[in-house]
Structures are given as structure tokens and as C-alpha cells.
Amino acid sequence: MMAKPFFRTVYDVPREEYLAPGHGLCAGCTAGTIVKLLLKVAGPNTIVVNATGCVEVSTTPFPYTSWKVPWIHVAFENAAAVASGIESALKALKAKGVIDPSKRINIIALAGDGGTYDIGFQALSGMLERGHKVMYVLYDNEAYMNTGIQRSGGTPVYAWTTTTPVGKILKGKIQQKKPIAEIVAAHKIPYVATANPGYFTDMMNKFKKGLEVNGPSFIHVIQPCTTGWKFDPRYGIVLARLATETALWINWEEEEGQFRVTVSVPRRKHVRHYFELQGRFSHLTEEEIEAIQKEVDLEVDKINKLVGRTVIGPLVE
Ligand SMILES: Cc1ncc(C[n+]2csc(CCOP(=O)(O)OP(=O)(O)O)c2C)c(N)n1
Ligand code: SF4
């Protein structure tokens, strides 16, 4: 039988804050929500290794910082390598008795989609294969946002970005989004999950599990981005929830090889509801929307078969 979830309501969320206000994330940016909740789960005995990206530049304009836990900024390509080194160093210091061996210190690598799907992937794969006890959190805003909205391996098909423009020839991105969480799961690490700040208790429970497993863990979080997705700042969490309500984003976990869908969707919404709130998809035609809907329907069938029951329900609105 599955253990009861640790975070069940808003009253279970710790009050302590480890990400100070005053940072420069855009109005309505959901990255701040994700990082705040991540640190509430992890607590003060935590070292964060942060690749270059929106979270890094916005929280540490020299000489200020929003981080109330030890934090290191690393290059775009090596968050997982630096986190691996820190874990190995702590092991050595514990073995030598410099640090109390019973002290638990969380090591979190935090990076965006550009820093994970593309340029940091080699370091990530190595960290997973070597089995370092590090939780890698990917906040996925589906483009290189900090440098001006360039496409990444995580950008979905048809999305407008500055390097996948919309005009007579191109209609946004041509390629599909890379299935990064599945690729990570193929490394057979103890814990892999997808999460969504719109379902914050589910996300926090996944952070907790990821920190507790004895080995690497990977949490892939969808992160609506006001500026790059082009939506009204009040809709960040509405969009996060719509991603799951339409089944474009399925919240699942794989724990020691056991796959589970953690947020079931009894009544599924049409993908159009998700697209119509975002300027990056405003050029989509009816045919293109329907083509994406068909693909989602197939994916839903696949997931329901895999789980052995209907966890994602029929299309109703
Ligand atoms: C090797 C290297 N290439 C390019 C850059 C410039 N650069 C810094 S952050 C960034 C984009 C980061 O994208 P992502 O990882 O998705 O994070 P986001 O900004 O979207 O949060 C780029 C291209 C860099 N710092 N290092
Ligand atoms: S560009 Fe997007 S991800 Fe970056 S701070 Fe602004 S809203 Fe957040």
C-alpha cells in the first residue's frame, strides 16, 4: 500500500522562507513559486547548484542575493557535474570526520530547459549513471528565456520563439518536444517525476521523495513564463493547471521502476483552452490544433493502458 502523502493541504506548507522577496523575476513568473516551495520542502541544510538562466540572473544581481541557503552559480553546461563533485566532497569530509556523518545535507541541481535538454545533458547523464545522491530539478519554461526566448529541445511543436519565427515559410517550431523525463527514466535511477506548480502539494511531495531516495532523482516541472509564452501575468497558475486538465502535461512518477499517474483527470479539456491564452500559439490554425488534439488522445490511451485503468478521462469540453 502507498504511504499517505506528506503535504496534503495549504496548511501543511512550512512557513519558513528561504527565497527572499525583492528578486527580479517578471511579474507572474511561476519560477518563483516553484523555487520557494522547493526550498520550503528542502529546508536550511541544503546546497543549491544553479545553472545560468532566469532563476539565477533574477535572484542574484551582485551584490544582492535572495538565497538563504548555500548557493553556487555554475556554467550553463555543468550543473550536474558540480553537484556530483559537491556530493563526493561531502562524502569524503564525512569519512574523515570533518562533518558529522549523521548530518543530512540536501544537494539540489537546479536548471532550465536549455541547461538540461540541450547543453547540460551530458553532465546530467553522467551524474545519473554514476549514481550521485543529488536531486536535479528542471524548471521547464520551454525556451532559453533569459537570453531572449530562443528555442530549446524542450520547446513544443508550433511554438513561436525568436529562433522559430512565424511567417510565410515557418509556423513556429518544426520539431517535437524531447521526452526528457522518459530519457532520464531510462537511466533506471530510483526516482523520476513530472510536476506542476498548479498542483503544489503533489509537486512538494515529489520534491520530498526526491530528496529522500538513496541515489539520484529528477523532477521535471512545467513553468509557465509570462514573457516568453505571452500571457497576462495573472494566468500563470491557470495555465499550469490547464496543461494538466488538457493532458498536454501528465503528472506522473516512477519510483523504483513503478510507474504511477499522481494527478488523475476525470474530465479532460480540449487543448484549445490551453493554446488560446498564449500569444506564442496565436497563429495556430484549427487543423493544427486538431492535429495536436489527436496526438494527445493517443498519448492518453497509451498512459491509461500502461496504468491499467482510466486515470485520464474522456474529452468533455
Ligand atoms: C555555453 C554558454 N552558452 C550560452 C550562454 C548564454 N546563456 C545564458 S542563460 C541562457 C539561456 C538559459 O535557458 P534555460 O536553461 O532554458 O533557462 P531560462 O533562462 O529559460 O530560465 C543562455 C543561452 C552561456 N551562459 N553559456
Ligand atoms: S522571462 Fe519568463 S521565466 Fe524568465 S523571469 Fe520572466 S516570466 Fe520568468
Ligand SMILES: [Mg+2]
Ligand atoms: Mg528555459
